[in-house]
Each structure stands twice: as C-alpha cells, then as structure tokens.
Amino acid sequence: MENINVKVNGVSVSVPAGSTALTAARTAGVEIPTLCYLKDINEIGACRICVVEASKARGLVAACVYPVSDGEEITTNSPKLIESRKMTLELLLSNHKKKCLTCVRSENCELQKLCKEYGVEFDDRFEGAMNKYDIDRSASHMYRDNEKCILCRRCSAACEKLQAVSVIGANDRGFDTHIASPFEMPLGSVACVSCGQCINVCPTGALSERDDTQKVFDALSDPTKHVIVQTAPSVRVGLGEEFGYPIGSIVTGKLVTALRRLGFDKVFDTNFSADLTIMEEATEFVTRYTNKDHLPMFTSCSPGWIKFVEYYYPEFIPNLSTCKSPQGMFGATAKTYYAEKEGIDPQDIFVVSVMPCTAKKFEAERIDHSAVKGLPDIDVVITVRELARMIRKAGILFRDLPDGEYDSPFGLGSGAGTIFGATGGVMEAALRTAVKAVTGKDAECLDFLDVRGTQGIKEATYDLNGNIIRVAVASGISNAKKLLEMIKSGEKEYDFVEIMACPGGCVNGGGQPIQPASVRNNVDIRATRAAGLYQDDLNLPVRLSHENPDIKRVYDEYFGTPNSHKSHEILHTGYTVRKKY
C-alpha cells in the first residue's frame, strides 16, 4: 500500500494511506485516549474522547475514525483538546454511579484512569437527572450494572461481531438509551452463550463476572469440608498479569503455592483431566470415524460453544462429543474415584475450579449428568480474576511466593493437556493420541503446526496409515457459525472439528485478566498468551496424554479402558435442545 506523510504534534511520520489519526499518532509515539474504540470490533466514533485537531478538517475530529491525508498536521494535546476531553469525562460522570471505592474495576477502569489523568474532580460539575437501573444478576455467569455504563457499545459489538449472537444492544433513545436485551428480558432468560467476552471488553465496572469468591472462602473455613481445587491449563498463563507480570508469563509454581496458602486441602491440575478428556475423546473419535457415526465429531470442552449449539444449531447436537469438559471430568473423578481412594464421603468433598471462563460457571450448574446423583460435579467456579481477588484479600504477596508442586493423584498433566488453553490445542492433543491409537506408534513430530495460530478458522488433513482425517479448528462463535454453515451446505466436509467459544481459545477466555483497550488495540493478547502455553508444552517431561502416569493409574485402578461402561457413566454427558425465544 502507498504511504503518506503526516505530522503529529510536529513529528513527521510515514503511514499507509487510509490510516486513522489514531494510528498515525501511535506511529509517532503519541497516545490518544480512547473509550469506545476497539480495533476491528467497535469503530463508531461515538464517545469523542479521542478528539484531535486536524489541519484539513474544521472543528475537532475523532482520531479513531478520522483518516489522515498526505501532508496533514495533527495536534493531539493542545489546551483546547485537553479541556474538551475533560468536559467529555465530566459529562459522562454526571450520569455515572461513582462508587469507585467498592467497584470491581477500580484501578483497572478505563474511565477512572482517564479522569485521574485529566484531573477531573469527582463531584458533579453537570448536575442533572441520573438514570436508575436495577443490577441484572439473573445470569449464572455475570452481572450488569447499567448505572456504570458509559454506552461505548464495546460489549454489544463484541457480542455481535465476535460471537454472532447479539443478545445485548442499545435499547430506547436519548437519555433513556441503555444496554439490555430485547423486551428488557433479563440476561439469564435470553440465548446468551455465557462467554463473557462482553465483560472483557467493557471499559468500566458495568459488566463483571458473578463473584463467587465468598462461597470459596466459606468452604475453606468449614472444617467438615475437604476442599480441593483444580486449575485450568490457561490459568497458569493468565494469572501473572494480575500481579504485574508481562502478558504470556507462566506462573504455575506460584499459582500452586498461592492456592495452598489460601487453605485448599489439595491443589490439582486440570491438565490431568484434559489428558483424561483426550483419552476419552480420541477413543470416541476413532470409533465414530470407523463407524462413520455422526461426522464431523465436534469437541465439547467449551461450554459456551455447547450452549451455542443447544440454542442455535440443535441439529448438530448428535455431532457433539459426549465427553464432559476437562473441568467436568475432574469433578466427576474427584467425587467417585478420589472419594473411594481417600475414603472420603463425596458429600464432604468440595470441588473448586479456577477457570479462564465465565461459561464454566454455567456448566457447573448443569447437574443432570453428574457422576454422583444429586451432587454437582463442581461446587464453585471462580475465574482467574476472582482468584486474584482472593489472593489479594488474603494478603498473599504473589510475586514473593516460592514455586510449589501440584498434589497427587491429579497433579501430573502432559504438554498435550497444557495446550488445551489455546485454539487448536485440543485438536493437536487429540491427534497426538489418535496417531498412536490408529498406527500403533507415536508421531515422529509432536507439533501439529497447521492447527496452531490465531486465525479464526484453520483446516488440515492427516493421513494415518491410509486413513484420511480431515480436521478443522475454529475459535470465536462467529467463526464457528461460518464453519457450521459451510458444513450444513455441504461446501466443506470434515471428520473432526475443534471449536472454542472465545476468539483464540481459553487464553482469551471471558474470565481472564482484563486488558484495557490501549493494550488490546496494540498487542495480540491471544497469540502472546498462547506462546506461553506452547513453551510450557515443550518444557514438560511428558507431552502425550496417553503417557501421563497419573492417567495410566486412573484407568488401571478405576475406569478400565477409555469409553468403558464406567467411564461412560462418569465422564460422559448429554445435551438439551434450548429454545432461543
């Protein structure tokens, strides 16, 4: 593309033609504040916090959507601009529930940060009517407090563009405009897939995960409970960000120690049950592939994806793997095998999951297929953000912690388990084990690079002893939807398909630490976090699920073989058709 020359605050830079003033400024090393702008997702020029002066325009223009032209001069920080931004902030505050002291997003709130930077007094310069809304607590995974909403529409854009479900949007107009669902239905009654992507893009405390930390503290202080915890693969690469580590840092050792110091009786690794999932799922796939039974088979680890199929594509329910997710398999194994082995009444075992995901909260409430009748497989799910909150509340200095090791018997996870956290990881892990199952020996190279990377849809074909296996991987529901449509129309045919509801997979899950737009717009957090997991995979002594000694033991002592009658009863599940309206 052709380049053009512009000046930003007197500094000359060359940028591709069509660049916005925001990009040009960034190139010149200047940051312009933004609120509504989210690259590729929400480019609506609505909030006007990003105003700049441009030599070829009259009046102030919104830098996030203003295309610069050759020879143009941009000013980003004149007193007039600073005054204008300050006024914009004051107007926002005039209709904002200013409760920073107790707000979940305090210190990580884009509005609060800008107010501080621009020296906005927190009292009301513009007094007037304030909107009154009840907090929507109806969904099992999140809250919405419209009184803290600044109507940037980043959430509804994410719900529409990334997740293709559009269950939230702007209702009514003018002063009454607010984010909600059709006919003011509570979020818990609409066809929301619980992914939490809207929370991750919200600049303020208007959207937040349902906070279940108190339930965990209560269980930990109940002497009659044996409280155990599992940590999902991508928690080890997400949590560090909450404590100032660079994006993509692996903090497994400190994570384990922190959990132990919080008082958990045992600290286990979901990587173990990810391996268990692979044993079950790879076996299920080989059987279904051989019998041509409902192909393509879809993975079932992502509860947001499952909910999406149940609501929007119920005709594909028979194609879903019947495997519970790794979280579910862990809980089910804990309340059966582990309970027996340790001689503990399953009633007294309290299973906590630390997940990168808000949909896991919803999944935990589906108890119709739990391993022990009447008992949930999982008692409480907390997100990475909630765990960080607990660690801070308990006064644990995370950065100073020594490294710890997971407990036996669910402490070992393979590299195949760890990469579950990135899009394509489940597929790669399954392929590593399927190769062995089909050909009798392990693949020469364990890295299946075709299915790695952050592209929305990936495809590959493998030849296992003459068996041609066509696979596809999609992440983000909008990509999943595209793939489903292509499968439906017959345009594409596959044997095995991995889907993750969140773009990039669990590393970018709705329960991961929130990175502000200033970071999201400039760094690919999905790729950076995924790189951490692939490095972790390389560093682990065991990289194959079927080589994990904890897995071998659990089959020897309890389940027998993958897809045995017992594993079907405990580790597999079923799905329900849900009505969209």
Added chain:
Amino acid sequence: MKKPISKIPFNGTPEQEAKLKAAIERSNGNKSELIYIMQQAQDIYGYLPYEVQVMIAEGMDVPLEKVYGVATFYSQFALSPKGKNAISVCLGTACYVKGSKAVMDKFSSELGIEPGQCTADGEFSLESCRCVGACGLAPVCVVNDDVYGKVTPEKVVEIIAKYKSK
C-alpha cells in the same frame, strides 16, 4: 421515556401472519429492508409485540435485539396496541404550562397504565402528543377524533366515563 412494553396477550390472526410473511418474502433476504418490514408489520398489527418481532427476526435472519433496538429507537414504532379509544394528551409547551402534566397523571392513575400503554381490556390507550393546534384551549386532550379543551384532572374522570364500554 423508555417505551413501555405491552402486557396484553397477543391475538394476531393467521391472515395477519400470512401478510407479514409475504412482506418478508418480498424483501428477499435483504436485511437493509428491516425498517421497512417493521413499518409494514406495524400497519398489519397496529403495533410490534414480542411475537411479531420474533417473526421478523426469524424471517429476516437478524437478531431479535436488532429489531427491538430499532423498535425502541424510532418514535414511529409502538410496543403497545391502540385501544378502542385512543387518548392523547398534549404535552406541548402551551398545554404543559397550563398543567397538562397533571391531566396526564390523572389519566394514568385512573386507567392504571403509563403513557404508551393500553389497558388490559383493550378499551383505552394513552399517549402524549405535541401541540394539536388548539393552544387557546390549553390544556388539550384528544379522544379518538374528539378534542377536549381546558381539561382539569377532575374532568378526566368524566371523559373516561363517556367512552367506557361504548
């Protein structure tokens, strides 16, 4: 004002549904015709209740929230049906100054509905309007085609009685 949502049970007919479906058919999957389809739906049903918006969403393959967002953004769309008797209270400046707000409130409390709504028996609907060109008579209200001037909260009861189950 947030648009009030009707609680009156939907009683659309198969004929109305066929008409709406035909209109959607004619749009040929062109999503940019959403507003136009919604206008036709409003002509067919008189308002856009949940059931109708769902038909539009499914027929046009757009999210229900899109339809609802549009329906609540534009004042031309109603979420409540018109009653057998449509009451309209002027809240234009002249009437407002002369106390039409109190008249509106009285209608509201007497009928038990908010402006923009219709009573459960379908007898009365209430809405506000801007200047009907009879400022000399302020405050003014219009019932069906009858104009009432110099209305007071006390007169509201009489006006309602006049139209009740007629």
